[in-house]
Amino acid sequence: xxxxxxxxxxxxxxxxxxxxxxxxxxxxxxxxxxxxxxxxxxxxxxxxxxxxxxxxxxxxxxxxxxxxxxxxxxxxxxxxxxxxxxxxxxxxxxxxxxxxxxxxxxxxxxxxxxxxxxxxxxxxxxxxxxxxxxxxxxxxxxxxxxxxxxxxxxxxxxxxxxxxxxxxxxxxxxxxxxxxxxxxxxxxxxxxxxxxxxxxxxxxxxxxxxxxxxxxxxxxxxxxxxxxxxxxxxxxxxxxxxxxxxxxxxxxxxxxxxxxxxxxxxxxxxxxxxxxxxxxxxxxxxxxxxxxxxxxxxxxx
Amino acid sequence: xxxxxxxxxxxxxxxxxxxxxxxxxxxxxxxxxxxxxxxxxxxxxxxxxx
Numbered sequence: 441x442x443x444x445x446x447x448x449x450x451x452x453x454x455x456x457x458x459x460x461x462x463x464x465x466x467x468x469x470x471x472x473x474x475x476x477x478x479x480x481x482x483x484x485x486x487x488x489x490x491x492x493x494x495x496x497x498x499x500x501x502x503x504x505x506x507x508x509x510x511x512x513x514x515x516x517x518x519x520x521x522x523x524x525x526x527x528x529x530x531x532x533x534x535x536x537x538x539x540x541x542x543x544x545x546x547x548x549x550x551x552x553x554x555x556x557x558x559x560x561x562x563x564x565x566x567x568x569x570x571x572x573x574x575x576x577x578x579x580x581x582x583x584x585x586x587x588x589x590x591x592x593x594x595x596x597x598x599x600x601x602x603x604x605x606x607x608x609x610x611x612x613x614x615x616x617x618x619x620x621x622x623x624x625x626x627x628x629x630x631x632x633x634x635x636x637x638x639x640x641x642x643x644x645x646x647x648x649x650x651x652x653x654x655x656x657x658x659x660x661x662x663x664x665x666x667x668x669x670x671x672x673x674x675x676x677x678x679x680x681x682x683x684x685x686x687x688x689x690x691x692x693x694x695x696x697x698x699x700x701x702x703x704x705x706x707x708x709x710x711x712x713x714x715x716x717x718x719x720x721x722x723x724x725x726x727x728x729x730x731x732x733x734x735x736x737x738x739x740x741x
Numbered sequence: 742x743x744x745x746x747x748x749x750x751x752x753x754x755x756x757x758x759x760x761x762x763x764x765x766x767x768x769x770x771x772x773x774x775x776x777x778x779x780x781x782x783x784x785x786x787x788x789x790x791x
Contacts, residue, residue, distance in 0.1 A: 450754075450757060450758060450761060451758060451761045451762055451765065452761075453761055453764070453765075454764055454765050454768045485786045487782045487783060487785075487786040488783065488786055488787075491779065491783055494779075554783045554787070
């Protein structure tokens with residue numbers, strides 16, 4: 441007896457296209473971009489401001505889609521990502537590629553025509569950086585992947601600023617530096633308690649390649665320049681004491697949690713409470729820091 | 742071999758495919774209308790009418 445199995449090709453559900461854009465990552469991108477836009481000196485027409493944020497969000501969605509298109513083989517091997525539309529077999533790869541390229545082109549062209557070409561150029565470069573430099577060149581080949589790749593996530597506030605002013609000055613570069621230096625401790629904390637997943641997928645994250653002790657050292661070391669970058673806008677007289685105090689308190693809390701990670705000898709994920717605490721707090725840290733920064737700048741102006 | 746007038750899908754599969762196509766079409770319609778509104782608003786804002 442012969443059993444015939446037939447494969448049914450269903451059109452992908454719209455929710456799968458939505459999932460392809462990594463909505464949770466997009467929310468943080470939109471938020472930091474909005475803070476950059478609100479903190480910039482000068483005015484932007486509300487419609488154009490909305491368009492700028494929309495284009496940044498769509499550009500981030502494009503990056504997420506292109507990332508998932510290229511990484512579907514890795515995603516299939518990790519419990520955290522195995523249910524994404526491509527590894528789960530709910531969408532074909534070509535649809536994801538077309539969707540990503542389409543969103544990228546749309547966001548950059550609209551940004552250029554409606555807002556300005558500097559912000560459009562920065563948006564294009566940030567998509568290229570995430571989809572090509574990070575996803576294709578770095579992620580599979582070096583444990584420094586998220587250190588350099590962190591630059592992709594650091595662009596949104598600079599783009600938001602450039603949308604208003606048409607230039608890039610020291611302050612948006614400091615915002616860039618904050619996210620750039622925040623990314624390694626944030627992701628390495630995650631990588632410590634998800635080490636088995638990354639190892640199974642063959643991704644050379646720092647805990648897999650250099651070990652947990654070295655990763656904890658790096659988390660603690662990176663937290664210092666990150667804290668310095670966070671306090672720098674106040675130290676350089678670009679914000680009031682309100683932001684300075686918030687940045688100081690939040691950074692001390694971050695350092696205390698990074699210190700707890702540094703002291704934790706655990707090798708098993710179940711005993712990695714300090715790492716999980718630091719990971720959760722790092723998201724709150726960035727959110728509060730940027731919210732207070734934007735509020736402070738708006739109060740000053 | 743499947744005859745030209747014969748669908749390769751069962752009625753249940755055909756219903757599911759049509760359902761997904763309809764949902765995607767609705768989303769596309771909403772997005773196209775939203776884009777028209779956005780382009781109109783951008784144009785008016787750039788002209789300086791508002």
